[in-house]
Amino acid sequence: MTQLRRALTDPERLDWLRLIRTENVGPVTFARLMERFDTAGQAITALPDLARRGGRKAPLKVCSKAEAEREVAAARKLGVRLIASCEPDYPIPLAATDDAPPIIAVRGHPHLLTKRCVAMVGARNASTNGKRFAESLARDLGAAGYVVVSGMARGIDTSAHQGAMERGTIAVVAGGVDVIYPEENGGLYARLVDQGAVVAECSLGTQPIARHFPRRNRVISGLSLGVVVVEATPKSGSLITARLAGEQGREVFAVPGSPLDPRCQGPNDLLRSGAHLTETVQDIINVLEAVAIPRMREKEGDLFSAAKGMQLDDASFEEIRDRLLECLGYSPVPVDELVRGCQLSASVVRSVLTELDLAGRVQQLPGNQVVLIQQ
DSSP states (O other), X not given: OOOOOOOOOHHXXXXXXXXXXSTTOXXXXXXXXXXXXXXXXXXXXXXXXXXXXXXXXXXXXXXXHHHHHHXXXXXXXXXXXXXXXXXXXXXXXXXXXXXXXXXXXXXXOGGGGGSOEEEEEEOTTXXXXXXXXXXXXXXXXXXXTOXXXXXXXXXXXXXXXXXXXXXXXXEEOSSOTTOOSSGGGXXXXXHHHHHSEEEESSOTTOOOOTTHHHHHHHXXXXXXXXXXXXXXXXXXXXXXXXXXXXXXXXXXXXXXXXXXXXXXXXXXXXXXXXXXXXXXXXXXXXXXXXXXXXXXXXXXSOTTHHHHHOOOOHHHHHHHHHHHHHXXXXXXXXXXXXXXXXXXXXXXXXXXXXXXXXXXXXXXXXXXXXXXXXX
């Protein structure tokens, strides 16, 4: 069955916001909890006991109703929309990813998120030619009916936004949707709010830190049918975006460059790995014309039906928990392997892993994988 897309009521939206803002609840854990419980409100009520069963000693920091109400009020004052992943206005390609943000904040023109999008990323210290090419390519993509998505960083990102501004462009930021980073892009931010859109999954006022950027990158690629890389050094964050695009089943495009310029090594390596060579907008259009908008996967029945009715006593639960912890390590492991290796039902394994996640002992990852954080 496919997921029902409907608008949330105000109380439901508040509960969704409280749940995703709660300690140790990331997008994957949020999805598991929503599969297990009928509503976000029921999940919130169950959180302290779930974390305790997972082995947590200190109380779990659950986002209070007052905190969520303050964020909703601040968003309303700024003209920011909080859109949940189950709602019709949430971008379908992003909703189709394994770790889609349960709620995104959008400032500007949310309708742009429903159009066919192409991401463009690249070096912050881009060359003059690289920036000129990115601006021209973004302008051509806009003229062809595509919305250009980027990250509002210096260099290629800024040039891409500037080139696509007339037709509308989307910036995905690593902090709160109201936080301008880098500060020098204050003018660009104002134009994006006026003519485009700014998107974030962090709460309002959040200052961007290093670990936010890879998460920001997977939203950039998740919104898009394909990602174009224009100049990137071998360890560039732009290559993380390209890798995430491949994992999400999106097309990857790369602009070739001189082997004498380290900024061209990233795109050239992508081309060797099978990325589409990109010299003109037509190189992108020829590929994307045949690409359908990604759709949400059908759910595998009610995976948590057994877990909902499961009445394991604490001794049985601890035995299963300890068995799973013994099988886990500090490298990601597919959950299916745990199910086979521990000879337990999928619903029981997923249920126990969620409680371990809430306790801060494991982290559930996209692609149905899990990794140990602490024994």
